[in-house]
Amino acid sequence: MVEQLGFVALVKLVEVSEEHSNDFLNFDLRAFCVGRLSKNRQHTEADTEENAQTAEIERRIEQETKAEKHIQKLLLLGAGESGKSTIFKQIKLLFQTGFDEAELKSYVSVIDANIYQTIKILYDGSKEFAQNDVDSSKYVLSSENQVIGEKLSEIGSRLDYPRLDKELAEEIGNLWKDSAIQETYARGNELQVPDCTHYFMESLQRLSDANYVPTKEDVLYARVRTTGVVEIQFSPVGENKKSGEVYRLFDVGGQRNERRKWIHLFEGVTAVIFCAAINEYDQTLFEDEQKNRMMETKELFDWVLKQPCFEKTSFMLFLNKFDIFEKKVLNVPLNVCEWFKDYQPVSTGKQEIEHAYEFIKKKFEELYFQSTAPDRVDRVFKVYRTTALDQKVVKKTFKLVDETLRRRNLFEAGLL
Amino acid sequence: MASCAVRGGCPSDYVAVSIAIFSMISLIVRTTFPFLIHKVPSAKRSAFWIPVIQIIASFNFLLSIAMAINFLKYKKSHWWLSCYVWAVWFEGPLGFGLLISCRIAQAFQLYYVFVKRRLPPIRSHMFLPLILLPWVAGAAFIHEKKPLNYRCHLGTHWIIPVVSLHTLYVAVLMGFTGAIRHIEFRFDELRDLWQGILVSASLIGVWVSAYILNEIHDDILWLQVVSRFMLLFTASILVLVFFSISISQPLLSQISLRKREPIELKTMGQALGIPDSGLLLHREEAVDVDPNEPLDKLLLNKRFRQSFMAFADSCLAGESVHFFDEVHELGKIPIDDPVRRIYMARHIINKYIIAGAAMEVNISHRIRQEILTTTDLTHPDLFTNALNELIQLVKMNLAKDYWSSMYFIEFKEEARMRCCGQEMEEMTGYDFSPRLSSVHASDDPFHQDHFPRGFTQDNHASYSH
Numbered sequence A: 001m002v003e004q005l006g007f008v009a010l011v012k013l014v015e016v017s018e019e020h021s022n023d024f025l026n027f028d029l030r031a032f033c034v035g036r037l038s039k040n041r042q043h044t045e046a047d048t049e050e051n052a053q054t055a056e057i058e059r060r061i062e063q064e065t066k067a068e069k070h071i072q073k074l075l076l077l078g079a080g081e082s083g084k085s086t087i088f089k090q091i092k093l094l095f096q097t098g099f100d101e102a103e104l105k106s107y108v109s110v111i112d113a114n115i116y117q118t119i120k121i122l123y124d125g126s127k128e129f130a131q132n133d134v135d136s137s138k139y140v141l142s143s144e145n146q147v148i149g150e151k152l153s154e155i156g157s158r159l160d161y162p163r164l165d166k167e168l169a170e171e172i173g174n175l176w177k178d179s180a181i182q183e184t185y186a187r188g189n190e191l192q193v194p195d196c197t198h199y200f201m202e203s204l205q206r207l208s209d210a211n212y213v214p215t216k217e218d219v220l221y222a223r224v225r226t227t228g229v230v231e232i233q234f235s236p237v238g239e240n241k242k243s244g245e246v247y248r249l250f251d252v253g254g255q256r257n258e259r260r261k262w263i264h265l266f267e268g269v270t271a272v273i274f275c276a277a278i279n280e281y282d283q284t285l286f287e288d289e290q291k292n293r294m295m296e297t298k299e300l301f302d303w304v305l306k307q308p309c310f311e312k313t314s315f316m317l318f319l320n321k322f323d324i325f326e327k328k329v330l331n332v333p334l335n336v337c338e339w340f341k342d343y344q345p346v347s348t349g350k351q352e353i354e355h356a357y358e359f360i361k362k363k364f365e366e367l368y369f370q371s372t373a374p375d376r377v378d379r380v381f382k383v384y385r386t387t388a389l390d391q392k393v394v395k396k397t398f399k400l401v402d403e404t405l406r407r408r409n410l411f412e413a414g415l416l
Numbered sequence B: 001m002a003s004c005a006v007r008g009g010c011p012s013d014y015v016a017v018s019i020a021i022f023s024m025i026s027l028i029v030r031t032t033f034p035f036l037i038h039k040v041p042s043a044k045r046s047a048f049w050i051p052v053i054q055i056i057a058s059f060n061f062l063l064s065i066a067m068a069i070n071f072l073k074y075k076k077s078h079w080w081l082s083c084y085v086w087a088v089w090f091e092g093p094l095g096f097g098l099l100i101s102c103r104i105a106q107a108f109q110l111y112y113v114f115v116k117r118r119l120p121p122i123r124s125h126m127f128l129p130l131i132l133l134p135w136v137a138g139a140a141f142i143h144e145k146k147p148l149n150y151r152c153h154l155g156t157h158w159i160i161p162v163v164s165l166h167t168l169y170v171a172v173l174m175g176f177t178g179a180i181r182h183i184e185f186r187f188d189e190l191r192d193l194w195q196g197i198l199v200s201a202s203l204i205g206v207w208v209s210a211y212i213l214n215e216i217h218d219d220i221l222w223l224q225v226v227s228r229f230m231l232l233f234t235a236s237i238l239v240l241v242f243f244s245i246s247i248s249q250p251l252l253s254q255i256s257l258r259k260r261e262p263i264e265l266k267t268m269g270q271a272l273g274i275p276d277s278g279l280l281l282h283r284e285e286a287v288d289v290d291p292n293e294p295l296d297k298l299l300l301n302k303r304f305r306q307s308f309m310a311f312a313d314s315c316l317a318g319e320s321v322h323f324f325d326e327v328h329e330l331g332k333i334p335i336d337d338p339v340r341r342i343y344m345a346r347h348i349i350n351k352y353i354i355a356g357a358a359m360e361v362n363i364s365h366r367i368r369q370e371i372l373t374t375t376d377l378t379h380p381d382l383f384t385n386a387l388n389e390l391i392q393l394v395k396m397n398l399a400k401d402y403w404s405s406m407y408f409i410e411f412k413e414e415a416r417m418r419c420c421g422q423e424m425e426e427m428t429g430y431d432f433s434p435r436l437s438s439v440h441a442s443d444d445p446f447h448q449d450h451f452p453r454g455f456t457q458d459n460h461a462s463y464s465h
Helices: A007-019 A027-043 A049-070 A084-095 A101-106 A108-132 A143-156 A166-177 A179-186 A197-201 A216-221 A278-282 A293-305 A322-329 A349-371 A391-412 B002-007 B011-037 B046-068 B083-090 B092-115 B124-145 B156-179 B189-216 B221-242 B302-314 B319-332 B338-353 B365-372 B384-403 B406-420 B455-463
Strands: A071-078 A229-234 A246-252 A271-277 A314-320 A381-385
Touching: A071 A084, A071 A293, A084 A216, A084 A229, A084 A246, A084 A271, A084 A391, A101 A108, A108 A143, A108 A166, A108 A179, A108 A197, A108 B384, A143 A166, A166 A179, A166 A197, A271 A278, A271 A293, A271 A391, A278 A293, A278 A322, A293 A349, A314 A349, A314 A391, A322 A349, A349 A381, A381 A391, B011 B046, B011 B221, B046 B083, B046 B092, B046 B124, B046 B221, B083 B092, B083 B124, B092 B124, B092 B156, B092 B189, B092 B338, B124 B156, B156 B189, B189 B221, B302 B319, B302 B384, B302 B406, B319 B338, B319 B384, B338 B365, B365 B384, B384 B406
Parallel strands: A071 A246, A071 A271, A271 A314, A314 A381
Antiparallel strands: A229 A246
16 A cells, blocks of 8 residues: 555655654654655656545544544653563553463563573672672582582573473572572672562472463563563553543663663653662662662652653652562661661561651652752652552552543643 | 074064964864864764864974964063963973873873783873873972073073983883884874874974073074074974874774775774675575574574664664674684784774763673673673673564564565565565554554554555555
8 A cells, every 4th residue: 555655645644754743753654755755756647546545645644643642652761670661561461462372471481581590690699709708608509509500500601591391490499499599699689689589489390390381470570671662552441441541651671771762752751650669779780780779760760850851741650669678678777778878767567667668758759859940840740659560559550640640631631 | 683582583483483373273174174074973082082182282382382482572471471381381291291191191002902902991081191290290390499591491400301201201102102013003003103203202302402502502593593493393393293183993094184085984894804794795695584593593694684683773772783793793803813803892892882882782780891801802702791691682672573573574575585586576564663663553543552463464464455
């Protein structure tokens, strides 16, 4: 059909794409059309159907332009490993068709990779601690486990990982249970140990089954560092089945090199969902082991808030990984992070957890108001406590987000 | 004559000053011309600043000679016209010292990279002030002691340490350059350095003789005038010759004012003469690509790599594939050619590895540090760990989407057409990737949009009626 596009229609397409503020999304289309313009010059004469088709195309273009204006653009931003892609997966599960068997099976290699990489990090870490630490004996493995460790470390540095079988699973399990590895894991914040470690290491038998098909939970726990930009379009269908807003959600990589790509997405954003993992106050960055993760998140949030494109954009701050935070905050005080150095614990148990959480929330709110110019004060800012792995929590949170955005839309349209 | 020899303003002085001005103008034109006319993007970091500092230093040097040695008649009442400012500070730390220090910084970098095969431990912007310290100390000391006479001349006792400092620096420059003389540089670095040494050595020679003549024959006025003229004249010519755009980036060094050849070289691979770099030759077979084969094997095929690279670029994740491409080019350079390997390795590091680089790749801190602190830039496995990490990243992010993208469909079509020898049919459908919709491709935009497996096929079908 494209071949039969008339010259006029192609020009129209180029005009439409140029109107769109988001240059990047329509880049390919524009390039394609411009390329086509030159090729199609010889077709312009003597095609009487052309006029009818041109009219049809123009109608479609108008429809599309109208539709584009109704689509709300949401960005998932945040530092590396803050939970953006997990939220993204959850949205896919909640509002799209979910994962079918083929897609679930495609995660087997990802989960295998996670396991091999994690055990390698732990084993190499134990060797490093044994060398450098004062109390080195507790990081020394038993001799059989050392042999296993060397073998697994070699597998972990390969490009293609073998499928996890019962034998390997048992070896990994034995290594995991070794006290030296457990001691190393206790100091996992000094290494780049992923959050899914415990979950996968405790399920090795199930994961090594020959007919293993990952569950939804396994897929949510699987860790894949995102590079580039991914998007989905969805509509959260309400309970009364009225068609809701159409959202286009973008997921990005969080590491420093990936952030230079964010700028392509900043135009015309309805809301930014900023993910901050609150358990990371004692960890360092994957891409820079000299920098504390919470400090990086703080600076990044500040930077995002000050972006000129986000003058009227709503900000939804997801204070994520609450489940890990709960367990950590009672053992590791918040003051290890420079930003929280004025924190004073008040009690123990659940109360303390709540107190610590409120403290962090207040810090972020203070940062928001510090970084927001007076003329932007009326943009929406909401903070949510999330655990991206928990579908109920995400569903509830998103419902609140959706409501907030709808209310804001009505307000903007002058109907509220 | 007598008065003009003492107070300045002789005709020869004006001639010398105009020559100096002319040479400064030519220097500035020569530096900015490539950027303005050929519209080359200005290089970053030391490649940009060192030439700029050299120009400023040249200007200071010429100016100091003009101001200090009574060329022009002017009142010396203001502090900024005083002798010490020009003859001591502007001539030393801000003039000659700075000029030579820039060259030493360059030679130091080259020495570290090509002889020791490591990245230099100190960055240029810290190294330069460091080696300028002796000049600053010396100038401060002279300023304290105030040995200059009313005609801005140093006494014989002072001339010796001052000239030795100048000569020492030239000797250090010679030392570093001598250490790298056996390296076959690609971009005239050695020639530039020897030029710099020759120039600075002759300058010192002229300067010393002029000063000696000035001192010994203080009363012979015509000698004063002549030696003054020679000093400024030689300084002007030599400053121009001394300077050249001395960076080892091929893009800029290929540009000459005469524009001999058109600028064809777009990649470092081409500039280094790596075979088949950047070209898509016919003899590259159209391999039947099997998605089940490991990605790194498939990427070795150039056509597949180009197609995959275009797809990755459209998803804003292209830097990893470009990195793979350039490391692959590096692999083509034989092990027994360390100089070219070092050029390519440095280029890759500057473009992909350094934090904040133009196409910085997503690798861990440890792997980055491993590369930056390597003790052997020519090692064949320098980038292996980074490459593995990135191939894993690309496999898990892009591979699946690529197989269902238009890029792959086009690739298969091209392969089929080439092997069947027909004219390539024009492809229907937009360049579409399910990862990022460049077009809102659904027919009915008000319905919920999914991207199910068969989507591209449906899309393809609906537009090809």
